[in-house]
Amino acid sequence: MPGGDWTKPRCEYGAWGTRCGGGAEKASGSVTRPEPELQGPAFAEASSGTIAFTVARMRLEQAYPQISFRWRSRNWWARLSRVPPECVHLEHGSDWMATFIPDTLYLRGKASVRRQPARPEVSLCRECLLGELERELSQHRGRVVAFEPDGSAFTQYFFVGTEEFSDAGLQPEVAQAISRRLLQPMGDCQACHEAANWLWFSKEQIPSLDEVGRIATARGEEFCARHGAEKLCAAFTDVKDANLFYVNTPYGDAGAYVWI
Ligand SMILES: [Zn+2]
Ligand SMILES: [Zn+2]
Numbered sequence: 001m002p003g004g005d006w007t008k009p010r011c012e013y014g015a016w017g018t019r020c021g022g023g024a025e026k027a028s029g030s031v032t033r034p035e036p037e038l039q040g041p042a043f044a045e046a047s048s049g050t051i052a053f054t055v056a057r058m059r060l061e062q063a064y065p066q067i068s069f070r071w072r073s074r075n076w077w078a079r080l081s082r083v084p085p086e087c088v089h090l091e092h093g094s095d096w097m098a099t100f101i102p103d104t105l106y107l108r109g110k111a112s113v114r115r116q117p118a119r120p121e122v123s124l125c126r127e128c129l130l131g132e133l134e135r136e137l138s139q140h141r142g143r144v145v146a147f148e149p150d151g152s153a154f155t156q157y158f159f160v161g162t163e164e165f166s167d168a169g170l171q172p173e174v175a176q177a178i179s180r181r182l183l184q185p186m187g188d189c190q191a192c193h194e195a196a197n198w199l200w201f202s203k204e205q206i207p208s209l210d211e212v213g214r215i216a217t218a219r220g221e222e223f224c225a226r227h228g229a230e231k232l233c234a235a236f237t238d239v240k241d242a243n244l245f246y247v248n249t250p251y252g253d254a255g256a257y258v259w260i
Contacts, residue, residue, distance in 0.1 A: 056117035060085055063119035067128050089125035095241035096126040102136070102249040105160065107167040114161070114251040129247065130233045137229035140250045141197065143182050145220075146232060148203040149259035151239030156246040161255035170209075170258075177215040182254045189224035198228025209258060232257070 060069065072078065073086040090097055103118040104111050124132070137144075149157055160168045162182060165175035186196040205218040223231055236242075250257070 058117045058119050060120055060122070064122065064132070066131060067124070069122070084121040084123050086123040087125055087128040089128065090123060094125050096239070098124055098126070098129045098242065098244035098247045100124050100129055100132065100247050102132070104248060105158070105164060105168065106246070107164060108169060126236065130236060133249065134229045134233050136249050137232065138226040140225055142250055142252055143197050143254040144228060144250055144257060145178055145181050145199045145201070146228065146257035147201050147206055147209065147259060148235045149239070150203055150207070151242070154242070154259040155244060157244060157257065157259045158246055158248045159250040159255055159257045161252040163252070173212050174209055174215065177212050178256045180216065186222050188222070189227050190222055191227040192224060194224040196222035196224055198223040198225065198231070200228060200231050
């Protein structure tokens with residue numbers, strides 16, 4: 001778990017329940033969901049009481065045609081208790097699961113939809129998650145700086161666009177260092193010689209986001225989208241057990257995949 005200032009954003013994720021001030025323990029199952037899964041168009045109300053924007057949400061089958069979901073996690077009781085649908089592989093428990101909320105970014109605890117219609121929040125086993133990530137990441141054309149997570153400590157892995165660095169709670173010096181790396185010219189993918197758009201940092205190169213100096217100078221590995229996606233999926237595969245309560249997917253022209 002990165003120490004120092006970078007742990008602060010966790011506490012701004014008020015909606016994430018018990019995580020504030022905690023150590024490096026895994027997330028327990030009792031996470032307060034930031035918002036219910038809604039089918040069809042829904043209205044989000046701003047604090048002023050006026051309707052600020054419309055969030056269109058995709059139906060489950062349409063959003064995840066490749067995944068089979070447990071019937072029990074989709075019935076009225078599951079919806080009422082705001083438990084997200086689970087893939088069938090989680091039926092008998094699993095050492096590895098993740099809450100996938102692909103189109104939503106949390107800005108100091110507030111949900112901000114980055115892509116519409118937004119796919120609903122779901123709980124996935126590793127294989128189902130990696131299937132979704134690999135397909136989507138390998139098609140993403142924007143620039144990505146990605147940090148390999150510390151498998152023994154991470155509870156969230158999410159993408160933040162450059163413009164949201166500050167609102168998402170990144171420390172200014174960290175945000176500045178990552179932004180600079182995103183602006184640097186990239187060469188070819190080191191796996192296939194296509195133009196690279198991913199800059200990958202292993203956890204040996206950058207153990208935590210507190211290491212601003214290393215973010216500025218670490219060499220990193222350059223990959224095309226396809227091999228960047230592969231690299232990330234391989235890193236997740238190396239993690240023996242995990243309970244991630246937030247994973248999203250990249251959006252926009254440039255940003256960073258970070259872990260806490
Ligand atoms: Zn599954
Ligand atoms: Zn490549």
